Amino acid sequence: MLKTLVLSCKALKFPSAKIQGSRQLKCKATRMELTLVQPDDWHLHLREGELLQAVVYHSANHFGRAIVMPNLKPPVTTTAAAVAYGESILKAVPAGSSFNPLMTLYLTDTTSPDEIKLARRSGVIFAVKLYPAGATTNSQDGVTDLFGKCLPVLEEMVEQNMPLLVHGEVTDPNVDVFDHEKVFIDTVLRPLTQKLPKLKVVMEHITTMDAVRFVESCEEGFVAATVTPQHLLLNRNALFQGGLQPHNYCLPVLKREIHRQAIVSAVTSGSKRFFLGTDSAPHEKRRKECPCGCAGIYNAPVALSLYAKVFEEAGALDKLEAFTSLNGPDFYGLPRNSSKIKLVKTSWKVPDSYSFSFGNIIPMFAGETLEWQASSL
Numbered sequence: 293m294l295k296t297l298v299l300s301c302k303a304l305k306f307p308s309a310k311i312q313g314s315r316q317l318k319c320k321a322t323r324m325e326l327t328l329v330q331p332d333d334w335h336l337h338l339r340e341g342e343l344l345q346a347v348v349y350h351s352a353n354h355f356g357r358a359i360v361m362p363n364l365k366p367p368v369t370t371t372a373a374a375v376a377y378g379e380s381i382l383k384a385v386p387a388g389s390s391f392n393p394l395m396t397l398y399l400t401d402t403t404s405p406d407e408i409k410l411a412r413r414s415g416v417i418f419a420v421k422l423y424p425a426g427a428t429t430n431s432q433d434g435v436t437d438l439f440g441k442c443l444p445v446l447e448e449m450v451e452q453n454m455p456l457l458v459h460g461e462v463t464d465p466n467v468d469v470f471d472h473e474k475v476f477i478d479t480v481l482r483p484l485t486q487k488l489p490k491l492k493v494v495m496e497h498i499t500t501m502d503a504v505r506f507v508e509s510c511e512e513g514f515v516a517a518t519v520t521p522q523h524l525l526l527n528r529n530a531l532f533q534g535g536l537q538p539h540n541y542c543l544p545v546l547k548r549e550i551h552r553q554a555i556v557s558a559v560t561s562g563s564k565r566f567f568l569g570t571d572s573a574p575h576e577k578r579r580k581e582c583p584c585g586c587a588g589i590y591n592a593p594v595a596l597s598l599y600a601k602v603f604e605e606a607g608a609l610d611k612l613e614a615f616t617s618l619n620g621p622d623f624y625g626l627p628r629n630s631s632k633i634k635l636v637k638t639s640w641k642v643p644d645s646y647s648f649s650f651g652n653i654i655p656m657f658a659g660e661t662l663e664w665q666a667s668s669l
């Protein structure tokens with residue numbers, strides 16, 4: 293594993309270059325660089341239409357594959373719809389890119405076991421996503437009766453070795469929003485893994501020490517978790533720093549600092565149970581900066597820089613590649629990527645916004661300077 297990780301100080305000789313119009317790459321004589329197996333993004337929102345056209349470049353630029361979330365309007369509930377959605381993504385990918393979208397089905401109370409068989413046979417669907425009805429963006433068609441109506445489907449997923457990807461929050465309005473994840477683990481996830489111990493489960497975008505402990509308590513290879521840059525770098529203070537910060541609002545919502553620290557310890561420990569999933573979730577600026585603004589952070593352009601920052605600050609850069617590039621494919625039973633990517637330690641400024649004909653998208657850490665920059669080899 294370590295053979296593929298080159299951590300070295302090298303004199304890189306390249307001229308001052310304009311990157312994507314606005315970011316100036318400044319050369320210094322000596323730079324630290326990392327060469328990693330190309331990462332995959334195991335949790336991504338690519339949207340559709342003009343939004344898809346606008347954002348797919350940022351993911352295709354850095355990641356080999358991505359698990360694509362199905363929470364469109366209407367949601368992607370059938371194999372036929374997932375296949376068509378995958379084709380539209382491939383059409384939007386820049387020429388020359390080998391980015392491969394790994395499609396998912398949106399689980400509902402009426403999904404049939406036959407749909408799971410079809411999905412497996414399609415060769416392009418790699419997981420089924422559980423949204424508790426009402427938990428987040430476009431989840432209104434989600435599940436209301438997991439242990440009842442959905443049980444035959446879950447049993448078929450065990451047969452087909454099809455992972456269940458879980459948005460792990462309860463929707464009970466009487467439960468405090470900061471406890472949604474913990475209560476979901478106690479009332480749904482732990483009972484589910486006890487009932488179906490051979491079901492592969494990914495707890496998506498974990499936000500608490502409770503989730504870390506839960507995942508670590510399960511059998512390795514059957515339960516894992518994705519982790520976002522925002523839940524590694526921000527705590528809930530970031531929602532209110534200097535006024536309301538809609539661009540730091542996502543679901544599950546950011547938690548206390550002790551939870552952030554527990555997640556950082558987990559991912560930098562080298563455990564195989566945790567892997568990269570950005571949950572990059574673009575919304576137009578005017579849909580974030582408004583009454584009742586949408587949940588979702590657009591981090592695709594900065595995600596790799598931010599993960600490198602987290603691992604560097606934890607003194608664990610030697611564990612970065614397993615998290616970004618190895619643990620995910622190993623869990624899904626897919627080959628690791630054969631291509632490589634380079635991360636160079638060089639300052640760059642995150643654009644204040646990305647402008648498109650339909651409006652602007654504000655990225656995570658907009659306008660800030662980051663220290664690691666990714667490029668394909």
Ligand code: DOR
Binds near residue numbers: 428587
């Ligand atoms: O913040 C989020 N945004 N969390 C989700 O679960 C959904 C996502 C979106 O689709 O915008």
Ligand code: ZN
Binds near residue numbers: 335337361571573
């Ligand atoms: Zn998501």
